[in-house]
Amino acid sequence: MIFKRAQELTDLNCSFVTATIIAVRGSAPQDLGAKALFSAKGLEAGTVGGGKVEAACEKYAQEILGQSHQKAPQTITWNLQKDIKMTCGGEVTFLFEHFAFQSWKLALFGAGHVSQALTRALINLKCQLTVIDDRSVWLDQLPTNSKLKKLQFDKPEEAVASFDSNTFFISVTKGHTSDVPVLREIAKHFPNAPYVGAIGSESKGNALRTELQALDVNADFLKKLRVPIGLSFGSNDPEEIAISIVAELLTVRDAWLKSRP
Known part of the structure; x- marks a missing residue:
């Protein structure tokens, strides 16, 4: 036993x-x-x-x-x-x-199509993943797995404070307006998180940084904010996008672990 x-x-x-x-x-x-x-x-x-x-x-x-x-x-x-x-x-x-095991913690905001594919890819790895969304219908479509926690919040940004500074944060919410409050809370609580990224184009990234800057978000945080996320390969198919994001996450994770004392 x-x-x-x-x-x-x-x-x-x-x-x-x-x-x-x-x-x-x-x-x-x-x-x-x-x-x-x-x-x-x-x-x-x-x-x-x-x-x-x-x-x-x-x-x-x-x-x-x-x-x-x-x-x-x-x-x-x-x-x-x-x-x-x-x-x-x-x-x-x-x-x-x-x-002792280095627990790789990830917080994924949004449970839509890309998040569904990303979740299924990540739970095959050694990690602890939390997916947050305000829509139970999407959370219910996620697999049941001991590595996965599903959280429903009317305001997903309210879940940010429950994590810690070693968490990898990924925002794949419904759009720009729902990304902003999540990213603002991450900047407030964990400005030095090893990974913070949001799905979208370079133009969306510029728009997000402009809006967050207007909300007095720290300039260093804005420089580290990754938009778009994922390595540059594959198609726009959710499964291929998920693989490109996982590849980037693993690259950042390995570099981060090597840099720790």
């Missing part, structure tokens, strides 16, 4: 920590070799004894998961009476192993 869950989390690009009992002296709530797996959500599988000792392991695992980079395996020995406040007076040594 624990190894199956580890594989599932790996497939989802979800970081986790395992805690394994590697030494016992005196009485302990579990045997040598007992293992538990923790993600950011808490205990996922296995057990190292439950109760206070498992709570202590979970707390320590969460501290490890809070690190930005993968930590080397480490051991820690707890006196169950002094350190964990348990009645049994044994000592237990745990091996904590950190399996």
Whole structure:
């Protein structure tokens, strides 16, 4: 069960920590070799004894998961009476192993034809994708997948603040007027996001920048704003447009990951 869950989390690009009992002296709530797996959500599988000792392991695992980079395996020995406040007076040594995955997060505003094709292409990759639209009929046409979250907002721009500065933002909304509020919110909350782009022509890009500039959007953000998006190949077929966008996203992602400390 624990190894199956580890594989599932790996497939989802979800970081986790395992805690394994590697030494016992005196009485302990579990045997040598007992293992538990923790993600950011808490205990996922296995057990190292439950109760206070498992709570202590979970707390320590969460501290490890809070690190930005993968930590080397480490051991820690707890006196169950002094350190964990348990009645049994044994000592237990745990091996904590950190399996960190760089979660690639994308926010796709709009669920129309290009978004449908783009979503189907992206969910084949290791990523976490959120699609936001005000139209449930379009969101309902998207596939069901553990990597995909669908959000319906009457004002899609209100969803922007729920993401973070490492998110890749793509706007493929109904048009210019619905792109502007989304891009303005991205500029407000995440001006240094690694990727911000909107579908459209170069003339649309110029019009968007002019309107956003009039709304006091930062000039550096406007320079980084990508319109059009996607590499220059293929036809105007939604599936081919989607492939060109994915190619650009992967190119930017790889360069961004290499540039990070």
